[in-house]
Amino acid sequence: MLNRIALVCFFIAVTFASVTGQQSDQSQPDANKSKAPSPAVSPSPPATDQSKTGTPVTTDPYVFPTSRQRFKRYVRNTVGPVSLVRTAASAGLSQWDNDPFEWGQGAEGYGKRFASGFGKNALRHTVQYGLSEAFRLDTGFQRSKRHGFWPRLSDALVQNVTSRTRSGKRILSAPIFVGVYSSSIIASETWYPSRYSYKDGLRSGTYTLATGFALNAIREFVINF
DSSP states (O other): OHHHHHHHHHHHHHHHHHHHHHHHHHHHHHHHHTSOOOOOOOOOOOOEEEOTTSOEEEOOOOOOOOHHHHHHHHHHHHHSHHHHHHHHHHHHHHHHHTOSGGGOSHHHHHHHHHHHHHHHHHHHHHHHHHHHHHHTOBOOOOOOOSOSHHHHHHHHHHTTTEEEOTTOOEEEOHHHHHHHHHHHHHHHHTTSOTTOOHHHHHHHHHHHHHHHHHHHHHHHHTOOO
16 A cells, blocks of 8 residues: 555645646746847857867757647657567567466467557557646657767666756656556556466566667667668
């Protein structure tokens, strides 16, 4: 019982932190409106970054994706080719490990594991998409515009647990956390064998979140899928 209460408190804390950060970010323009208008100044040039060769490289300002772009990303993450291949591969590994053993082997066992992985992924991204739309957050991945291995790696890893507001500010991402853990807990408490519980869902969600760091590194340095 205490573990369930702690879990609920965790989700509430993450959600509150996300909404608070977003609200403080959105209130900034209103505060600026109350100030006296400043004299007209010429627009500043685009920000530049210095590469190893010494050549200035222009960095594009952040642009919040349109509703169409966000929806297409949701569909791609749910039923896109890469998503289906990952689900098939994961089901194959579970089949090889005979996990859970109650589902057996053969085509029937693989079908159950594939359907389970597909359901978890669909739940995860549906919850994530719904919350990101409600909070007006961008949970998508973008390759770093910085140079050097460590700056790029840092930018890639932080995107696994943060989202961007409309102004581009990064905050702790309630949609990502809730999507990952809720989908794993629901799967463990519903269609998995009866010996599974929400504790197994928490463990599975943590594995999924940890895997996301590795996937973001691959997206940054190898292929952005």
